[in-house]
Amino acid sequence: MKQLKTPFFLIKEKDLQYDISLLKDSLAQNWGNYIAGYSVKTNSLPWLLNYLKNQGFYAEVVSGTEYDLVSRLGFPGKHIIYNGPIKEKKIFERVLLAGGYVNLDSNYELDWMEELSALYPNRHFHVGLRVNCDIGALCPEEELVSEEGGRFGYCYENGVLKAAIGRLSLLPNVWTAGLHLHSSTQSRTVQVYAALAKMAVQIAREYGLSLDYVDMGGGYFGGRDDKPDYRDYFREICKELSAYFTPEKTILIAEPGVSLISRATTFETSVIDIKDIRGRKFVVTDASRTNLNPLVTRHVYPHHMEYISDISVRNIEACQWVCGATCMEYDKLFEIQNDTALLPGDKIIYDTAGGYTMCLNPLFINYFPAVYVAHTDGTLFTAREAWSNDEFLQKNYVEEIS
Numbered sequence: 001m002k003q004l005k006t007p008f009f010l011i012k013e014k015d016l017q018y019d020i021s022l023l024k025d026s027l028a029q030n031w032g033n034y035i036a037g038y039s040v041k042t043n044s045l046p047w048l049l050n051y052l053k054n055q056g057f058y059a060e061v062v063s064g065t066e067y068d069l070v071s072r073l074g075f076p077g078k079h080i081i082y083n084g085p086i087k088e089k090k091i092f093e094r095v096l097l098a099g100g101y102v103n104l105d106s107n108y109e110l111d112w113m114e115e116l117s118a119l120y121p122n123r124h125f126h127v128g129l130r131v132n133c134d135i136g137a138l139c140p141e142e143e144l145v146s147e148e149g150g151r152f153g154y155c156y157e158n159g160v161l162k163a164a165i166g167r168l169s170l171l172p173n174v175w176t177a178g179l180h181l182h183s184s185t186q187s188r189t190v191q192v193y194a195a196l197a198k199m200a201v202q203i204a205r206e207y208g209l210s211l212d213y214v215d216m217g218g219g220y221f222g223g224r225d226d227k228p229d230y231r232d233y234f235r236e237i238c239k240e241l242s243a244y245f246t247p248e249k250t251i252l253i254a255e256p257g258v259s260l261i262s263r264a265t266t267f268e269t270s271v272i273d274i275k276d277i278r279g280r281k282f283v284v285t286d287a288s289r290t291n292l293n294p295l296v297t298r299h300v301y302p303h304h305m306e307y308i309s310d311i312s313v314r315n316i317e318a319c320q321w322v323c324g325a326t327c328m329e330y331d332k333l334f335e336i337q338n339d340t341a342l343l344p345g346d347k348i349i350y351d352t353a354g355g356y357t358m359c360l361n362p363l364f365i366n367y368f369p370a371v372y373v374a375h376t377d378g379t380l381f382t383a384r385e386a387w388s389n390d391e392f393l394q395k396n397y398v399e400e401i402s
């Protein structure tokens with residue numbers, strides 16, 4: 001590959017294709033009747049969205065901005081899954097009328113369904129409801145994202161979900177046709193997905209629902225050999241679902257984000273300088289902690305090195321701190337102990353990096369890094385040029401002082 005100016009993200013098509021096939025094969029072999037969705041918020045790089053569209057993926061969106069983006073990129077309305085607690089009424093209506101998938105999450109959406117039902121008496125509306133259930137109680141071993149549990153969807157335990165289904169059932173042309181069970185946990189175990197699939201069965205049985213689809217959401221592990229993958233998740237999910245549902249009637253939807261792309265993405269950076277300060281070595285690099293972990297909470301970043309020269313003649317350093325390019329003291333990525341001394345020109349390549357942060361990247365001091373795609377045939381494609389002030393100055397206005 002020709003020498004590219006660092007820092008940049010790289011997407012390896014071969015690895016992306018591997019995880020796409022793993023997902024599709026797991027859904028096809030375990031259920032057959034499926035929709036593969038992609039969580040646009042995870043990484044909304046236009047190149048990636050277009051690539052996934054061409055692979056038959058539906059776009060899972062959670063905002064009007066995302067809806068507009070995927071529509072501009074050519075996703076048809078019926079290939080859009082509209083989720084999230086903050087929806088726009090016009091888009092809500094548009095997706096439903098186009099035959100797309102809408103998973104209701106908030107109370108005001110039930111009002112909108114009543115209005116739509118009256119406005120279009122001759123149309124049939126099939127909608128889903130996002131389920132909020134007590135995962136901590138179902139899986140006491142699971143590490144939750146927050147102690148209080150999830151905040152999305154309608155609560156099963158206190159009857160709010162039942163009341164929402166009840167309200168929809170009063171509308172002659174509206175059906176509760178789907179359940180959406182996305183939930184985020186830290187531990188992402190197969191058991192939690194099995195418990196959620198079991199919950200779909202329990203809810204459908206309890207409320208007599210005949211469902212067009214069960215949407216298991218995203219949140220899976222992917223791209224890590226030490227963790228479960230799609231084969232493990234969908235084997236267990238489908239085992240549970242088949243207690244009540246059949247593939248003939250009910251579609252299984254998955255909407256992964258990071259698990260689909262993390263194996264394929266790396267972030268490549270260079271060592272610029274080595275500073276010796278009171279016995280410590282600070283390795284100054286051209287990318288920042290904010291490129292990889294915008295909330296600057298982590299000090300572990302899987303990576304590998306590409307050295308510019310023979311390391312057999314280099315010293316071993318007791319302690320080297322790899323630091324970022326921003327002028328902030330906190331911009332220190334990780335410490336290397338008792339290892340080869342780094343030199344300017346060496347490359348530090350962060351593995352499985354950029355799934356979220358290719359787009360979830362603060363415009364702080366420097367702007368979005370470039371993104372390249374390494375195609376399976378060996379060619380390189382520029383998917384995004386590094387942002388400059390050409391982009392930053394767009395739609396900014398200054399006042400002339402007279």
Ligand SMILES: Cc1ncc(COP(=O)(O)O)c(C=O)c1O
Pocket residue numbers: 039042060083182184217218219220255256257258259
């Ligand atoms: C509703 C929904 N679906 C899918 C995803 C994708 O999750 P991940 O990127 O962890 O696979 C998310 C992420 O939070 C989500 O909220």
